[in-house]
Amino acid sequence: MSPMQVAVLQTIVSGALLGTLFGTIALGVTVKWGLLGIADFFHVSLTLFGAYVTYSLVSVAGLHPLATLLVTVPSFFLLGMALQWIFVRLEVKLFTSLLVTFGLFVVAESVITLLWSADTLTLRPVLPEWLTAPVALPWPLQQVRVLPPDLLALVAAIVLIGTTTWALRATRLGRGLHAMHQDPGIAEVFGVRLTRTAVLVAGFAAGTAAVAGMVVALKMPLSPHLPLHWLGVVVVSSLLGGLGRPLGALIAAVFLMIVQNLWALFYSPSWAPVIAFSFLLLYLVLQPLLTGRGLRSLGGAA
Amino acid sequence: MSLLRCEGVTKYFGGLRALDGVDLVVDPGEIVGLVGPNGSGKTTLMNAISGTFGINAGRVEFDGTDVTGMRPHQRAHLGIARTFQIPKPLPSLSVIDNVALAYTFGRDQVPMGRARQLAGDLLAELELAGKALAPVAHLNLHERKLLGIARALGLEPRLLLLDEVLAGLNPTEVDLGLAMITAVRDRGVAVIYIEHNVKAVTSISDRLYVLNRGTNLVDGNPRDVVADERVVAAYLGDAHADPA
Amino acid sequence: MIRNARGRGTAGIVAAGLLLAALPAVSERTYVLTLGYQLLLWTTLAVSWNLFSGFANYPSFGHGMFFGIGVYTTSTMLTATSLPYGVAFLASFAVAGGVAVLLGLALFRSTRFRGDLFGLVTLVLAFVVATVVSNTSLLDGGTGVFVRAAAEGTLLDNSPARLYLTVLALATLTVVIAYLIATGRWGLGLTAIRDDEEVAESSGVNTYRVKVLTFGLSAGLAGLVGSPHAVFLGYVEVGSVFPLSIPLFVLMMAILGGTTTWFGPIIGAVLVTAAQQALIGQGQAEVSQIIIGMLLVVLILVCPNGLGGLLRRRPREEVTS
Numbered sequence: 001m002s003p004m005q006v007a008v009l010q011t012i013v014s015g016a017l018l019g020t021l022f023g024t025i026a027l028g029v030t031v032k033w034g035l036l037g038i039a040d041f042f043h044v045s046l047t048l049f050g051a052y053v054t055y056s057l058v059s060v061a062g063l064h065p066l067a068t069l070l071v072t073v074p075s076f077f078l079l080g081m082a083l084q085w086i087f088v089r090l091e092v093k094l095f096t097s098l099l100v101t102f103g104l105f106v107v108a109e110s111v112i113t114l115l116w117s118a119d120t121l122t123l124r125p126v127l128p129e130w131l132t133a134p135v136a137l138p139w140p141l142q143q144v145r146v147l148p149p150d151l152l153a154l155v156a157a158i159v160l161i162g163t164t165t166w167a168l169r170a171t172r173l174g175r176g177l178h179a180m181h182q183d184p185g186i187a188e189v190f191g192v193r194l195t196r197t198a199v200l201v202a203g204f205a206a207g208t209a210a211v212a213g214m215v216v217a218l219k220m221p222l223s224p225h226l227p228l229h230w231l232g233v234v235v236v237s238s239l240l241g242g243l244g245r246p247l248g249a250l251i252a253a254v255f256l257m258i259v260q261n262l263w264a265l266f267y268s269p270s271w272a273p274v275i276a277f278s279f280l281l282l283y284l285v286l287q288p289l290l291t292g293r294g295l296r297s298l299g300g301a302a
Numbered sequence: 303m304s305l306l307r308c309e310g311v312t313k314y315f316g317g318l319r320a321l322d323g324v325d326l327v328v329d330p331g332e333i334v335g336l337v338g339p340n341g342s343g344k345t346t347l348m349n350a351i352s353g354t355f356g357i358n359a360g361r362v363e364f365d366g367t368d369v370t371g372m373r374p375h376q377r378a379h380l381g382i383a384r385t386f387q388i389p390k391p392l393p394s395l396s397v398i399d400n401v402a403l404a405y406t407f408g409r410d411q412v413p414m415g416r417a418r419q420l421a422g423d424l425l426a427e428l429e430l431a432g433k434a435l436a437p438v439a440h441l442n443l444h445e446r447k448l449l450g451i452a453r454a455l456g457l458e459p460r461l462l463l464l465d466e467v468l469a470g471l472n473p474t475e476v477d478l479g480l481a482m483i484t485a486v487r488d489r490g491v492a493v494i495y496i497e498h499n500v501k502a503v504t505s506i507s508d509r510l511y512v513l514n515r516g517t518n519l520v521d522g523n524p525r526d527v528v529a530d531e532r533v534v535a536a537y538l539g540d541a542h543a544d545p546a
Numbered sequence: 547m548i549r550n551a552r553g554r555g556t557a558g559i560v561a562a563g564l565l566l567a568a569l570p571a572v573s574e575r576t577y578v579l580t581l582g583y584q585l586l587l588w589t590t591l592a593v594s595w596n597l598f599s600g601f602a603n604y605p606s607f608g609h610g611m612f613f614g615i616g617v618y619t620t621s622t623m624l625t626a627t628s629l630p631y632g633v634a635f636l637a638s639f640a641v642a643g644g645v646a647v648l649l650g651l652a653l654f655r656s657t658r659f660r661g662d663l664f665g666l667v668t669l670v671l672a673f674v675v676a677t678v679v680s681n682t683s684l685l686d687g688g689t690g691v692f693v694r695a696a697a698e699g700t701l702l703d704n705s706p707a708r709l710y711l712t713v714l715a716l717a718t719l720t721v722v723i724a725y726l727i728a729t730g731r732w733g734l735g736l737t738a739i740r741d742d743e744e745v746a747e748s749s750g751v752n753t754y755r756v757k758v759l760t761f762g763l764s765a766g767l768a769g770l771v772g773s774p775h776a777v778f779l780g781y782v783e784v785g786s787v788f789p790l791s792i793p794l795f796v797l798m799m800a801i802l803g804g805t806t807t808w809f810g811p812i813i814g815a816v817l818v819t820a821a822q823q824a825l826i827g828q829g830q831a832e833v834s835q836i837i838i839g840m841l842l843v844v845l846i847l848v849c850p851n852g853l854g855g856l857l858r859r860r861p862r863e864e865v866t867s
């Protein structure tokens with residue numbers, strides 16, 4: 001292969017792997033938005049919060065990176081449940097949830113700055129070699145290198161999104177959730193416990209943020225304003241994939257990051273962030289012409 | 303010349319053909335009754351005439367102008383006014399402002415002060431004057447329906463579309479309503495009157511159209527139409543619970 | 547003598563504005579004038595946001611973007627051209643309003659773009675505009691723009707008193723516009739749109755035109771007040787002109803004060819700005835940011851229909867949906 005071909009391949013592969021990370025972050029957003037009627041921007045901040053907690057647990061407490069999940073996942077689960085319980089109690093409407101989580105999103109940046117400072121923090125120096133050394137892909141992509149945290153992102157995405165997609169289709173909770181989304185009154189008659197379902201789902205979503213946060217901490221240097229750069233991709237992939245459909249969000253995120261990385265390779269990287277938004281705007285304009293189900297649940301707005 | 307002429311009006315909702323080539327003609331100053339079993343497309347035809355949505359085929363002509371592609375407010379300015387099957391009073395506005403809205407945004411764009419005056423007069427005629435300044439939340443069903451009619455009349459229309467305005471009212475209220483519709487017609491306003499209650503509509507209509515499954519079934523003199531066996535069959539096939 | 551009620555109301559607002567114009571004569575302390583400037587700036591932003599987003603219930607997350615467009619229009623015209631400040635001032639209105647009109651022409655064709663979807667598209671566009679500004683060397687190019695030197699000798703001349711008076715004039719203008727709209731025919735149309743667009747349309751309201759024009763006016767006023775703000779800042783950079791906290795605060799001020807009235811957002815803006823200034827006075831900026839943000843979040847959670855709704859305890863009447 002020519003160096004150019006290798007560069008293009010490398011760009012596509014790292015873009016796709018970065019996309020799986022964003023797909024994992026979008027998982028919580030798309031499920032809550034599409035099925036609970038909560039537009040949760042704060043989920044993105046929660047992911048970074050998870051990353052910082054992982055950072056501290058590894059660098060200060062000396063925990064094994066994967067062992068941090070034993071701490072972060074349960075505590076985030078509880079946090080997500082508590083927040084959702086408040087939302088249910090106060091009968092928060094879709095738009096109010098958007099405003100409230102947007103507010104939390106802005107506040108979170110300050111909180112993180114306060115707790116961990118605005119400086120960039122990185123785990124890289126304290127990570128074991130097997131987490132930092134690039135590995136070559138098997139034939140025919142042997143010239144392409146990937147970093148272990150990227151493979152971790154891929155595994156996390158497959159496990160979490162696979163499980164969620166299966167659970168939404170096949171389990172009692174998943175079907176109850178769909179029924180509740182269609183018509184809470186009828187769902188309740190058929191024995192779906194509304195508050196419990198909503199709170200559990202939100203707890204699960206927050207738990208996935210903890211996992212994604214762990215990957216983030218291993219993969220990149222941390223700084224408080226990262227969510228600002230993620231928000232666009234996460235929201236756009238949730239919408240493009242069809243709200244409430246994690247697999248759709250994953251595919252959209254992978255696609256967007258490949259396009260964005262290729263753009264950065266050939267043109268100015270500073271324009272790359274606009275790519276996701278252009279796709280969203282394009283989609284919004286074209287959507288009435290297609291019979292896609294993507295924005296169906298948004299049409300009337302709650 | 304006829305006031306309203308619908309030709310071959312066709313409307314799909316996804317795969318469902320709600321209207322399939324419906325024709326309808328209304329002359330100035332007449333009451334045209336529009337009946338048909340539930341789901342036969344009456345409300346959809348009204349929406350097509352008032353412009354709530356575009357139609358897939360056919361055309362709608364009002365007073366010699368092709369209005370098929372026009373938006374609802376343009377048709378309102380030309381003189382087409384409507385009520386809604388489920389009354390939709392605007393909850394943030396007082397009763398009088400619900401009506402003043404139509405005067406001030408209607409064809410003549412009457413200034414606000416004058417619009418409120420006219421609205422007050424109209425409400426008095428409809429015996430709603432007592433509630434003019436009340437929030438619409440204080441109105442009962444009958445009054446909500448009256449308010450819907452008042453708002454439509456505030457446009458000073460030449461064609462008034464009434465969608466089941468008497469459904470759910472008691473017999474006394476129905477009689478008052480019928481008298482009011484006749485009075486509106488006597489002022490020179492043509493009326494298309496949709497009603498599920500065939501007896502009520504027959505009593506005041508000059509002509510009657512029957513829709514069935516989105517197509518014209520029969521039309522003509524009300525007495526002949528209701529005696530037509532196809533109409534009887536359509537209704538019996540529809541709902542024996544409501545023979546009307 | 548002014549005979550009609552709206553004339554009297556307008557005169558009252560203008561009189562209040564004139565009264566506030568005496569402040570520089572009372573105190574020349576920069577701190578006092580800057581506090582007054584902040585109060586009036588946020589008032590203008592909240593009231594102008596409410597013109598469209600509140601009255602018609604189309605909550606926009608793009609008000610900070612229109613404000614920023616005004617800031618950058620002025621900074622660019624002052625530094626890159628030799629035109630007088632007045633031209634930059636008017637251009638700020640025109641560019642911000644023009645962008646909103648174009649956006650409105652595209653979005654309002656379909657009634658899908660309301661509620662969360664309208665909020666999102668305006669937010670997304672804010673990111674796009676910030677990226678465009680930071681990548682265009684004429685506007686900023688990522689290095690920031692020094693406006694202070696270019697503003698010297700202009701109408702504003704970097705003087706706190708003149709900046710205060712300019713923003714006071716804009717606040718008064720905006721409030722008068724809001725008052726006239728709320729009490730007039732146009733406001734009736736906007737309220738009808740807020741309640742039910744189908745009914746508004748069938749009652750003769752050209753909802754498309756009303757929405758596009760009002761959105762343009764609302765954005766134009768935000769751009770207009772961005773103009774003196776470019777001079778106030780002295781040094782203009784993307785990070786401080788387009789932060790997400792601006793649209794957030796504007797929304798929360800208006801909603802807390804009440805979006806159905808012309809004066810509600812004034813109350814919200816004054817309360818929130820006062821609280822913010824008081825907290826900043828306490829010391830650490832980061833901590834006060836957090837406290838004020840959490841305070842707003844909790845208030846919105848507890849009374850999504852504003853403080854007025856809380857006091858009156860009216861049976862549920864949706865402000866935002």
Ligand SMILES: Nc1ncnc2c1ncn2[C@@H]1O[C@H](COP(=O)(O)OP(=O)(O)O)[C@@H](O)[C@H]1O
Nearest residue numbers: 315318320338339340341342343344345346347
């Ligand atoms: N907005 C709509 N979307 C989808 N289907 C509709 C819509 N409006 C009406 N329909 C369908 O079109 C058919 C005709 O409805 P309608 O005109 O309301 O009947 P009628 O008023 O005669 O009872 C029905 O099958 C109804 O379900």
Ligand SMILES: [Mg+2]
Nearest residue numbers: 344345346387
């Ligand atoms: Mg009907």
